[in-house]
Amino acid sequence: MxxxxxxxxxxxxxxxxxxxxxxxxxxxxxxxxxxxxxxxxxxxxxxxxxxxxxxxxxxxxxxxxxxxxxxxxxxxxxxxxxxxxxxxxxxxxxxxxxxxxxxxxxxxxxxxxxxxxxxxxxxxxxxxxxxYLRQEVEQGWRGFVGDSAVMQQIYTQIEQVAATKTSVLIQGETGTGKELVARAIHAASPRANALFVSINCAAIPAEILESELFGYNKGAFTGAHKDRIGKFELADGGTLFLDEITEMDFNLQAKLLRVLQERCLERLGSNKTIPVDVRVIAASNRNPKQAIQDQKLREDLFYRLNVFTVILPPLRERREDIIPLAKFFLDKHAREFGFGYQGMAQDAEQCLMAYPWPGNVR
Missing domain, CATH: 3.40.50.2300 (Response regulator)
Structure with a gap:
């Protein structure tokens, strides 16, 4: 390695x-x-x-x-x-x-x-x-609630791809559990004993995201007072999860593609090549084909990431999981706050089943 x-x-x-x-x-x-x-x-x-x-x-x-x-x-x-x-x-x-x-x-x-x-x-x-909060890395399967047929298919896909080194693209609306799936893939993989490193591409400006991903050397830019390793080096031997990949700056996507192809990087302010062994899992709440047309996603990067695809259904399309999820969270928070949980009234279940759940599970 x-x-x-x-x-x-x-x-x-x-x-x-x-x-x-x-x-x-x-x-x-x-x-x-x-x-x-x-x-x-x-x-x-x-x-x-x-x-x-x-x-x-x-x-x-x-x-x-x-x-x-x-x-x-x-x-x-x-x-x-x-x-x-x-x-x-x-x-x-x-x-x-x-x-x-x-x-x-x-x-x-x-x-x-x-x-x-x-x-x-x-x-x-x-x-x-x-x-780096290793307990979060070990979350794995414990975060899943749902026995619907569509979720059983997701579990099967996770097991299939986990044992490989393949890049994975996870698609789904906000709140469908994309990071949870990424963590489960990592936890079931041969890389489980190494780090799972997550970064949200939509939450960080492009000029900062580049240094977060690839690191920098002292003097690379104003404020770079010491060397710093990036997320790729931190995830060496493990898994890097790139959430909301379609929100990454278009030019930065080209640099990411090069790292994925060559399996090495250069920190900002350095010409020294650093080899990295990282499995990349990316996710987006956009339709990637539409994102390519809108020039939000490079087509060559899409094909590099989309070796294996997991498409997560919204909660409204797996309604049989709504009540188990509600009971899970009620029980969890009741214990957390020291309340007794007596179950759920039938009319409450009917209200939950009738709700469209636009935010899914958040």
Missing amino acids: AMSQQTVLVVDDEVKMRRLLDIMLTQMGYEVLQAGDGQEALNLMQTHVVDLVITDLRMPVLDGIGLLKQLREQGNDLPVIVITAYGTVETAVDAMKYGASDYILRPFELESVTAAVQRALRFGKVQRENR
């Missing part, structure tokens, strides 16, 4: 040690930044995305324990490996107290550092996923 290049920050006041680790980490395929003390490292992290810190203990200005402490006080749970020639039980305890991923004594075997780096980066990836 292609992965975006990860960055390791080496912090040591000894130039020779920094150089040794730089060579080793570069050979492992990582991008390496260097700092001569803890304060310089903190300054670098203001302008660069860092995945791992390897730090010495004894340094001028700000030592390794001080660096660890400041990171944790800032709420930064970045993995940190401590390497030192002056190890004691006390310093080891302090390092672990502030959440060091590993504590390595010098002189060391290169293999031990290599293994520690790989462990720490794996751990850091898990932490990032937890920060």
